[in-house]
Amino acid sequence: MVVEEGVNLRALNSFALPAVARRMVRIRSEADVRRVLDDPAIGRLPRLVLGGGSNLVFTRDPAGVVLKVEVAGMRLLQANDDAWIVEAGAGESWHALVEWTLAQDWPGLENLALIPGTVGAAPVQNIGAYGVELTDRFESLDAVDLVTGRTVTLDRAACRFGYRDSVFKGALAGKSLITRVRLRLPRPWVPVLGYQDLERRVAETGITAPDARTIFDWVCAIRRDKLPDPAEIGNAGSFFKNPVVTAEQCRDIIGRDPHVVHYPLPDGSFKLAAGWLIDACGWKGKSIGHAGVHDRQALVLVNRGEASGAEVLTLARAIQESVYGRFGIRLEPEPAVV
Structure with missing residues (x-):
């Protein structure tokens, strides 16, 4: 060591x-x-x-x-009639894993392409994009208990996945280190196209039955168009969670601003687009010190040069207060603060 x-x-x-x-x-x-x-x-x-x-x-x-x-390695564990079970080391790049599975003709992760970070971080955040969340493809993971040193295996129920949430942000926060993650890629593969940006691509291209590689290419293009590359300008991706509100709250907000972007959820609640709320409050392109709001995507805060963490938090809190003052909604940050 x-x-x-x-x-x-x-x-x-x-x-x-x-x-x-x-x-x-x-x-x-x-x-x-x-x-x-x-x-x-x-x-x-x-x-x-x-x-x-x-x-x-x-x-x-x-x-x-x-x-x-930096735990490495990617392999196929099982090829069952109903799914491929793949395993990856927690230190592997998440996007590299998505590319690798598609190269092996094991589709299922294409909607999650180009999400930054490592495989081990994916369950912590329950990453999700374009209609798919990690929990939809999750099988199990191995983690080392940071108190006892023992390796434990957790299934989906034990991980307590929620919207951008898991047991690793709650009861096990700081108490375990994920080493390997196993994913279940369903067979037969069924494309997930119910997200607005993907529906728009279907309409634009006329491809009504895209294969997994086409969806992967679409998702990458959409993300590159909307989100800044951290290699070019520092950022942590989407800084705030999309708030979930009751149907009554959603009707109230629509009554005040009928243009609010909202999506119905299966339980009758509604998800509001946090980026739209921030943009509506006039924050797009604005800065506090060296921390700013991205010019094209208000959900992304960026480091415009020599920003400090304190400047980023000051900007985030100002946005929260602004959105709360106008819409009565308290935005919740996604990144962990150290």
């Missing part, structure tokens, strides 16, 4: 925010986690689990030790 000291984390978080890890250990196996826990010098220190850094806002240097997850 190699303990690195004084590691600059700016390049290890997609927002490119300044932070320095006093100590960092690269985790490439369950055994590496146990070595950290057994080490007399660092085993009892506070721990921050770091994947791709695509869902973090650093406001300070993390205390204790950073565990940089």
Whole structure:
């Protein structure tokens, strides 16, 4: 086990925010986690689990030790009549996994293309896009208990998935490190096209029965058009969750502003487009210090140069207050704040 000291984390978080890890250990196996826990010098220190850094806002240097997850590997575990079961190391790129499964002719993840971050972070956030969430394709995962050092396997029920939520943001927050994730890709494959942007692509192209690779290409093109590349301008993707409101609340908001973008959910509630709410409050393109709102997508906050985590939070809170004042809705941030 190699303990690195004084590691600059700016390049290890997609927002490119300044932070320095006093100590960092690269985790490439369950055994590496146990070595950290057994080490007399660092085993009892506070721990921050770091994947791709695509869902973090650093406001300070993390205390204790950073565990940089780099568990690698992708493989097919089973090819059943009703599904392909694939497994990937938590340190693998999520988008690389999507590309790999399609290259093997195992469709099912195409709607989740180009989501930044690692495989291990996907269950934490229950990532989702264009009509599909991770929970729809989830089989199980392995994680190391950061108290006992034991490896445990959790199924879908144990992960307690919700909208951009899981047990890893609640009861197991800071208490476990995901090492491997297994996904269930249904057979026969059925395309998911019920999202407005994809329906528009069907209408524009006349392709009414697209294959998985076509959907993958559409999703990548849509995301690249809407969302900034973190390699070019620091950001953490969608900064706020789309709020879910009751039918009565939705009617009230429509009564005040009939143009509000909203989507009905199976339980009778409605999901509102947070980006539209922010844009309606005049925030698109605005900045506080070096932190700004993206010019094309109001849901994305960006680092315009040398932004600090404090500037990002100041901007986020100002947006929250603005949206609450106009619509009576409190936006909830997606990224974790350190």
